[in-house]
Amino acid sequence: MQDANREGRAIWRGAVILTVAALLVKIMSAAYRLPYQNLAGDVGFYVYQQVYPFYAVAVALSGTGFPIVISKFIAEAKNGGGFRKEAQIRRHALIALFILCGLFFCLLFLFATPLTEVMGDERLSSLIRISAFIYLFVPLIAVLRGNFQGENQNMMPTALSQIGEQVARVLLIIGSSWYLFLHHGDPYQFGRAATIGSVAAPAVSLIILLLYFRKEELPSARGADRAYSRIDWHLVKDLLINGCLFSLLALPLVSFQLIDSLTVIPLLNHAHVPDPMEQNGIYDRAYALTQFGMIAAASLTATIVPGLAKLSALRKKREIQRQASLALKISLAFGLAAAAGLAVISKEVNIMLFRNAEGSFSFALVAFTMLTLSLILTASGILEATGRPWLPFLYLMAGVAVKLVGNYLLIPFFSINGAAAATCLATALTAWLNVRCLRRKSLAAALQFRLILKLCAAASGMVLAVLIWKLLIVEWESRLADSRLLATGIALSGALLGGCVFLFLIFILRYFDSADFKRLPMIGRWLNKSPDKESKISE
Template sequence: MKNEFTEPRPSKLLKGAAVLALAAVVTKLLGTLQKIPLQNIGGDGVFGIYNTVYPFYMMIVTFATAGFPAAVSKFIAERQVLGEEAGKRSVLRMASLIMGLLGVAGFAMLYFGAPLLSRAIGSSQLLPALRNAAPALLFIPLTAALRGYFQGLQEMVPTAVSQVTEQTVRVTVMIVLLLYWTGVGAADDVIAGGAFAGSAAGGMAGLLVMLVFWRRSSGQRESTAPSRKLGAASQIDIPDRAKGAGEERGTKLLAAMLAYAIPVCLAALAVPLLSLVDTFTLPRLLQSRGADELQAMVEVGIYNRGVPLVQLVTMLASSLSVMFIPALTELRMKNDPVGIQRQTTLALRWFWLIGLAASTGLALLAQPINVMLYEDDLGSATLAWIAWTAAPGALVTVSAALLQGLGHVRAPALHLLAAAALKTALNALLVPPLGITGAALAGIAAYGAAAALNLALLARRTGRARRGASAALAQLLRPAAAVLAMAGAVLLVRLGAGALPLGGGRMAALAESLLGVAVGAAVFAAAVLRTGLLSAAELAALPRVSPRLVAALRRLRLVR
């Protein structure tokens, strides 16, 4: 009879990784793109309130869910090997208790502490959004515990289905409530609060999906438990140390789980920290320029127009960077410094080119993209500056992944903490005279600093530090010709669009934006290949890149 022990472990892991990767892409796309109808329906005031509260909400969610699912997965996997059903139940009970308590604490802090938080941020407009975001915390931590349980069993489908369901319900409910509250003429703070109610609905849906999978798996375990336990015991030679791990209970189990979960949690908290800096500084700093509370929220909304576009680039970089981690880990285990240096050089060059192309294109097409997505061109100059965070942001993402592959897990988080401190100082310095453009400039500097710190550590660990700063600078400046070619092509498209009788409005901006992106990307890619920034050998070395791509580029004489 076929059971979970008959399928080869690598095959199961690869299938699970593919399922989770696909789910992550879908959920991130939904989460990022939902901000466009949010602004279109609610306006910049609602958009500003939402984006001021969202980083704080995500910080609490991350704190409650980042570390424990990984810990649950690890401890469940150990007990699965031992065939200990009682041990797995103990882990899940402990995790559910802790996650439930964290969820209740987060709910209480966000709901009952909403007046205090809104005063600390500097805007009473945030009160309904803070309170409506709070109920989601009653569901999301428990969902995370169950996801960790199934991941420990190498069953990734429940997590993937739950993630997609949660995000789909959240976005759907948010849009429905946005349409309702704007239809009845509600105030901006009420509309933003309604948008956050979608988070609670999505959290509840995600938990219900996990409970359905849990109930189904419970029934299967009851019918097959004796034979599975016998099979596990007969096939696996269990070391004494593993047996001791399986017997942990109560406070010992709690201490072991906390010891594993807390470092992971602290590392994850660094990621939303840069956005949280703007939450606590921008409203007050904008009010110091003479804006009232609502006007400050409108300006925050305009500032955040460019953020979803940069997040798409970061999401792409994050998804692609995963390909390099296992390859780098394998090279490290084989003690192959030449291979490590080759792989890191290729990855950094690849992501620097992606980020640079994205930043250049977004900056040059800021005005038509702004009109296409948000109906008007308010804040186009600020959007153009925010676009330049995509290039250092891509480097931060890939360098962090490479450092993780080399065994340095905490360093990227510490570097982001330093970048957050720099962002805070620069916001205070630049926002009073420059407004939201000052915040965008502070973001470029902060991401640039984090990227520089990661790259410096990576150079030391891969033996590239001896090549010196001049060589590193030369590597960064090498794509200048490709960037100039791309800029020229995009500017020609914009001049041509201005000369054609396309009229105004969003459709004309849509045509100009899409044509500019297509032409700019094609010219940049051709220039990169013709100037030898990426060779055929390097393209062939990229994980999962088909040889057919290299063959097609050779036929076009773009690579040698």
């Protein structure tokens, strides 16, 4: 039992490291979008967001999808193999990624113009060609991250490389945008500069990972090259299939954003909406913050997969169910808190970040995808780790189909609000299918009704507290309705108040029990050393 708890705490410790790194990355991501949108305007923001999904796919391949799959293969090799098998996985992962990324590069570079014709804006072709170059960094970055995550679940190199890459990206984008603002650049020049900054930043991540790799004391590979000189195409195929599947599953929002990039502008044009590019830029505002609510889920996914893969190989079904159930409880709790919290202060956050309240209703609608996407990420990670990657992929494709149909049905009548509603419906269906599958496969215990009531009570208390807080200063808000400073104060204080109230309520209501706490890093170690304190918590 102690070994199981120790394994569980190692998983959650890795989750904490990646969560902190992801939080810093997302804060910087929101921080650069604020001045970028203010400098480039809604049309300039639209230009960059149209190309962003192609960049985000590369980030999914190198940052989450392939590193998780590689770490899973390495973790399984460490459990039943030796150094040679791990070396074989690294080498074949490089081969698989060079094939895949070379294909992506050629397709985007050579077929940029036909793609932009479908998107309804041929001026985007040069930006798509620029975005193709990021795929040249992906193979080495993904293999190095996967190697560190599989070797003793070391998340620090991944975390630091993500932070370093984002710092470089933010500095390049803001610096170039400020230069263009001073020289009266047009929206497409802003978009081009932002794309170049995003493509160049991974070089920093690669340098950090290589510095860590040089410190690794690997056993001598003499003879290993001879043993594995022949390419195992079956292993390459397995890595490609699993890596591609989980890359899609690791960043599901990109799948829905890609549908928007291909359909929103043509549909807005067909519906004769005034200034469709500006409207699309306003709609894209919500996506800038949606990823905040997915931080915990994305980090949990990256860390639970190697641990669950080991447990699956050892056929420890009971421990898999415990770890998976806790991961779902965490994703559900913090996904709901983030969604409800952002929805209730959506107007103020919109003004704070983007100068006006336009599109606040669609902003509030898209906020609820924080909950559904968090559940999708965690549930698909559990299914992938236990050898069922095709199921969450099929569920995601079902969601993408609903999103596509929803856009065609709703955008002509409700403009960008229709696109937001289609995203909510599509992600809700995908999340429901994934969680339902976990229960049917006995991979996670069903959440008890009393726990759902506790969580709803905590979320309701949080929303009520924020609404009361907003009502207390409603007179100031009415007098200074256009004040960005006031909106900033309400948004930040409301977020802080709501977060504190939610944490207080889930602790008081005991949404997490003592067994859950023992599986978390630091808390679990403290409880194991203090049996008296453990008994007090369980009382």
